[in-house]
Amino acid sequence: MIEILSTGAVNSVQDLGRPGYLDVGVGWSGAMDAPALSAANLMIGNAPGAAGIEVSLFPFRVRFLRDAPFAVACADCPVTLGERSLPSWWAETARAGETLTLGLPRRGARAYLALAGGVDVPPVLGSRATDLKSGFGGLEGRGLNRGDRIAFAEGGSKLPAGGIGVDPAALRDGAAAGESPIILRVLPSAEHAAFTEAALETFYATAWTVGNEANRMGYRLNGPELALSQRLELFSHGIMPGTVQVPPSGQPIIQLAEANTCGGYPKIANVIEADLWRLAQAPVGARLTFARVDRHEAVAAIVRQRKALADIAALTALARKDGVAPSVAASPSKAQEPAHVGAEQE
Amino acid sequence: MLSIVDPVRQLRIGLRVAPRSEYPVISMEGAGAVLLDAADAVFSPQTQERVWAVAKALRQVPGVMETVPGMNNLMIVFDPVAIAPEKLERKLDAAWHNIVPDAVAGREVEVPVRYGGAEGEDLAALAEHFGMAPEEVVRRHSEAHYSVAAVGAMPGFVYLSGLDPSLAVPRRAVPRMKVEVGSVIIGGSQAGIMPVTAPSGWHIIGRTDITLFDASREPPAAFLPGDRIRFRVERILP
Structure with a gap:
C-alpha cells in the first residue's frame, strides 16, 4: 500500500487501456505514454500492462506503507526517495515509511510509477485504466486525491541492491528528449x-x-x-x-x-x-x-518499439537474477525488512 | 477536465457535398486502423445492414482487434504486425462485396418519455420553430419507428435513424456544456438519448429513466445495432 501525500486530480491509475468496447462508445483510455508505463513495469518484473500511476501534475509525493519494489519512468524529472536523488527510468525497493517524490519534469510532461505486482483496483470491462471522462475504472473512476491509499498486488521481483535503471534511447527510436519542435x-x-x-x-x-x-x-x-x-x-x-x-x-x-x-x-x-x-x-x-x-x-516503428521493450524485459530480468535482494546498503539508517515474495497483500 | 470536443455536435448527418469517386472507399487511420466509407448522399438502411454483417465477419479475422460500425461506414482496428494492412484491406474489400447480410434480429424496445416542461426544455421553442403545437411535435416523435444504426461517440450513445423529416432541425448555435443523462434529444435528422451527462448541441425535448450504459454490466450498453426503439408518451408537461 502507498498513501498519496501530494497530487493533482488528473493523476490517475492507468494500464495499457480497455480495448474491445469501441463499438459501444467506450474508448481505450490507458497510459498516454504506453511504452514508458510498460518499461517501468518490466523493470520490476511486472507484466508490461500492469496498472500503474500516470502523473501529469507535479509534485507527486507518496509514502510507502510497506517495503516494495517500484519503478519510475519519465523523460527528465527530479526523483527523490527519502533524501536521495534517483535517476529517471529507475527501479528500486522503497522501505516502509519512505517518501517518493516526482518533481516537475525539466523536459517532457508525464511520468509513470509502477509498483510491484501492479496497482490493485477492480478491473472494469477488462481493464484497470481510469476513464476520467466517463467516470469509471481506476480508483473509483476518478483521479487521485491526497490521502488516497493505493493497494498493489503481490508479485514483481526482488531488485539488486542499489536498484536498476534502463537507457530509454532505443525505446524512444532516436527521438531526443526535449527536442523542439x-x-x-x-x-x-x-x-x-x-x-x-x-x-x-x-x-x-x-x-x-x-x-x-x-x-x-x-x-x-x-x-x-x-x-x-x-x-x-x-x-x-x-x-x-x-x-x-x-x-x-x-x-x-x-x-x-x-x-x-x-x-x-x-x-x-x-x-x-x-x-x-x-x-x-x-x-x-x-x-x-x-x-x-x-x-x-x-509498422516498422511499432516493431522497433516492441523489440526495445522486449530487450528491456530481458536485460532487467538478467539484472534482477544476477543481483541480490534489496539490502542494508540502500538505506543503512533504517530497520531492514527484506522484501519477500510472500508478503501479505495490503 | 476541459472538454475539447462536443461529442454530439460531431455527429453530422447531412448531405455529403463531395461527389463519390468509388464505392466503397477505404482509408487509413494510422497503421493499425482502416475506415471503410460506403456513405452516399443520404443514410441507407441497406448499406447499414451490410456494415453490421461485414463487422461481424471481420471480427473473425486473426489480428483484428475491434470493429466499429459508424453511419454507413466501418472502422476496423487491427495489429498491423500480426496482419499486414494491405492484406486486411483486401479481406475487408472482399467481405464488403461478397457478404450477404443476414436479417438482423434486433429487439423491439419501448422507451417511456416525459416530454416538455423542465424535462424537455426546448420543446416549446422547437414547436414554435416548426409552426406546430408541442403536442404535435410529441406525436410525430413518439409515433416514428427508430432503429439503432450504431452505438458510439460516448459510452452507450445510440445513433437513431427514423426521425420524422418534419422534425429535422439544425443543432443549437452554442452547445450546452451539460446535458443530463436520460435526455431525449434531436439534432439534424437524428434522434438520440443521452447515456451519460455530457455536452451536446442537440435539442432536449424530454427525459427517460431507462439506463443506457452501465460499466458493471456485460454488455455495458443497453442497445445494440439493429435494435428498434419506440418512444412512448408517459406524459406531456406544461
Missing part, C-alpha cells in the same frame, strides 16, 4: 486530399503549438487555419487516438487516449501509433511538426 510522423487519412494544396503545405511546414485545451481526450493546436477545397458534411465514423481532425475553425485537434470513439470532423492525418508517446510528453506550449511517412515505416 517535436516531430510527429503521420499517415494521411480519409479527407487528406480534400484539403487545399496550400493547406497541406501549411500543415506539414508549420510548427504548431499545443494549446491550453490539452488533456487525455486530445490536444487543440494553435497555428494557421487549414482550409478544405469544399465544405464537407461527413457521417459519423470511428476515430482513433492519433486522429488529427480539422473542425470548421481550421485549427487541428489531435484525438488521444480518452477521445470519443466516433466523430464527424474531416480528418487530415493520423499520428502513427509509435509516436503517440511523443504527444504524451508534449506539454502545453510545446511545438509540434508533422512529417508524412508511409505505412511500411509506421
Whole structure:
C-alpha cells in the first residue's frame, strides 16, 4: 500500500487501456505514454500492462506503507526517495515509511510509477485504466486525491541492491528528449486530399503549438487555419487516438487516449501509433511538426518499439537474477525488512 | 477536465457535398486502423445492414482487434504486425462485396418519455420553430419507428435513424456544456438519448429513466445495432 501525500486530480491509475468496447462508445483510455508505463513495469518484473500511476501534475509525493519494489519512468524529472536523488527510468525497493517524490519534469510532461505486482483496483470491462471522462475504472473512476491509499498486488521481483535503471534511447527510436519542435510522423487519412494544396503545405511546414485545451481526450493546436477545397458534411465514423481532425475553425485537434470513439470532423492525418508517446510528453506550449511517412515505416516503428521493450524485459530480468535482494546498503539508517515474495497483500 | 470536443455536435448527418469517386472507399487511420466509407448522399438502411454483417465477419479475422460500425461506414482496428494492412484491406474489400447480410434480429424496445416542461426544455421553442403545437411535435416523435444504426461517440450513445423529416432541425448555435443523462434529444435528422451527462448541441425535448450504459454490466450498453426503439408518451408537461 502507498498513501498519496501530494497530487493533482488528473493523476490517475492507468494500464495499457480497455480495448474491445469501441463499438459501444467506450474508448481505450490507458497510459498516454504506453511504452514508458510498460518499461517501468518490466523493470520490476511486472507484466508490461500492469496498472500503474500516470502523473501529469507535479509534485507527486507518496509514502510507502510497506517495503516494495517500484519503478519510475519519465523523460527528465527530479526523483527523490527519502533524501536521495534517483535517476529517471529507475527501479528500486522503497522501505516502509519512505517518501517518493516526482518533481516537475525539466523536459517532457508525464511520468509513470509502477509498483510491484501492479496497482490493485477492480478491473472494469477488462481493464484497470481510469476513464476520467466517463467516470469509471481506476480508483473509483476518478483521479487521485491526497490521502488516497493505493493497494498493489503481490508479485514483481526482488531488485539488486542499489536498484536498476534502463537507457530509454532505443525505446524512444532516436527521438531526443526535449527536442523542439517535436516531430510527429503521420499517415494521411480519409479527407487528406480534400484539403487545399496550400493547406497541406501549411500543415506539414508549420510548427504548431499545443494549446491550453490539452488533456487525455486530445490536444487543440494553435497555428494557421487549414482550409478544405469544399465544405464537407461527413457521417459519423470511428476515430482513433492519433486522429488529427480539422473542425470548421481550421485549427487541428489531435484525438488521444480518452477521445470519443466516433466523430464527424474531416480528418487530415493520423499520428502513427509509435509516436503517440511523443504527444504524451508534449506539454502545453510545446511545438509540434508533422512529417508524412508511409505505412511500411509506421509498422516498422511499432516493431522497433516492441523489440526495445522486449530487450528491456530481458536485460532487467538478467539484472534482477544476477543481483541480490534489496539490502542494508540502500538505506543503512533504517530497520531492514527484506522484501519477500510472500508478503501479505495490503 | 476541459472538454475539447462536443461529442454530439460531431455527429453530422447531412448531405455529403463531395461527389463519390468509388464505392466503397477505404482509408487509413494510422497503421493499425482502416475506415471503410460506403456513405452516399443520404443514410441507407441497406448499406447499414451490410456494415453490421461485414463487422461481424471481420471480427473473425486473426489480428483484428475491434470493429466499429459508424453511419454507413466501418472502422476496423487491427495489429498491423500480426496482419499486414494491405492484406486486411483486401479481406475487408472482399467481405464488403461478397457478404450477404443476414436479417438482423434486433429487439423491439419501448422507451417511456416525459416530454416538455423542465424535462424537455426546448420543446416549446422547437414547436414554435416548426409552426406546430408541442403536442404535435410529441406525436410525430413518439409515433416514428427508430432503429439503432450504431452505438458510439460516448459510452452507450445510440445513433437513431427514423426521425420524422418534419422534425429535422439544425443543432443549437452554442452547445450546452451539460446535458443530463436520460435526455431525449434531436439534432439534424437524428434522434438520440443521452447515456451519460455530457455536452451536446442537440435539442432536449424530454427525459427517460431507462439506463443506457452501465460499466458493471456485460454488455455495458443497453442497445445494440439493429435494435428498434419506440418512444412512448408517459406524459406531456406544461
